[in-house]
Amino acid sequence: VQLVQPGSEMKKPGESLRLSCRGSGYSFSNYWITWVRQMPGKGLEYMGRIDPSDSFTNYSPSFRGHITISSDTSIRVAYLQWTSLQTSDTGIYYCARHSRTSGNVLDAWGRGTLVTVSS
Amino acid sequence: DIVMTQSPLSLSVTPGEPASISCTSSQSLQHSSGKSFLGWYLQKPGQSPQLLISLATYRASGVPDRFNGSGSGTDFTLKISRVEAEDTGIYYCMQTLQALLTFGQGTRLEIK
Numbered sequence A: 001v002q003l004v005q006p007g008s009e010m011k012k013p014g015e016s017l018r019l020s021c022r023g024s025g026y027s028f029s030n031y032w033i034t035w036v037r038q039m040p041g042k043g044l045e046y047m048g049r050i051d052p053s054d055s056f057t058n059y060s061p062s063f064r065g066h067i068t069i070s071s072d073t074s075i076r077v078a079y080l081q082w083t084s085l086q087t088s089d090t091g092i093y094y095c096a097r098h099s100r101t102s103g104n105v106l107d108a109w110g111r112g113t114l115v116t117v118s119s
Numbered sequence B: 001d002i003v004m005t006q007s008p009l010s011l012s013v014t015p016g017e018p019a020s021i022s023c024t025s026s027q028s029l030q031h032s033s034g035k036s037f038l039g040w041y042l043q044k045p046g047q048s049p050q051l052l053i054s055l056a057t058y059r060a061s062g063v064p065d066r067f068n069g070s071g072s073g074t075d076f077t078l079k080i081s082r083v084e085a086e087d088t089g090i091y092y093c094m095q096t097l098q099a100l101l102t103f104g105q106g107t108r109l110e111i112k
Helices: none
Strands: A002-004 A008-011 A017-024 A032-038 A044-051 A056-059 A068-072 A077-082 A091-098 A106-109 A113-117 B004-007 B010-013 B019-025 B038-043 B050-054 B067-072 B075-080 B089-095 B107-111
Touching: A002 A091, A002 A106, A008 A017, A017 A032, A017 A091, A017 A113, A032 A068, A032 A077, A044 A068, A044 A091, A056 A068, A077 A091, A106 B050, B004 B089, B010 B019, B019 B038, B019 B089, B019 B107, B038 B067, B050 B067, B075 B089
Parallel strands: A008 A113, B010 B107
Antiparallel strands: A002 A017, A017 A077, A032 A044, A032 A091, A044 A056, A068 A077, A091 A106, A091 A113, B004 B019, B019 B075, B038 B050, B038 B089, B067 B075, B089 B107
16 A cells, blocks of 8 residues: 655745545555645644545545545545645645545545645 | 544653554544544654544554554544654544544653
């Protein structure tokens, strides 16, 4: 099982960004993909998730309206998207495979994408 | 939201000695199945988190048996029977009972 994410992205405030997370080694449609943020030197925060089989999404109230999560099962990729980045979006963004068994655990993680938003 | 509270927030342990981390949830994490939806994760320096324990007590594949999870309801504990140098990092508990997943603040384990 692998989740592959780009290593880093550098953007300016107000710009848009779409992060990718490509799954391999398992049946992509059978597991949710969850996105987790880690701001510099801080802990882990749940952002939201998607069920690739029907594109149903769930967002944390802290992020709803600021991000969009989507997926494309034909190429086994999940996305995390912003239309207008803020400097406070700087951080590492992890995607994780969210198992619907074993207590809904996040049982495999990508290496994370470091997003830097700076003018 | 379910609030997860860990203690201590940091600890320093000599190799070969035991370590224990507590995690308390603001609501019971017991599912209708009778199991508690609580997981433990370790984030090693410069790495992404990795699953250690699921359903409060089940060790994930490949996790050494010196790691043990216990507890139910609202009170949980992760114990490392004999700490090794490779165990350094930040340990997080996380509840998955509610759709809005929530993490503890993290406990930093330093090896003396």
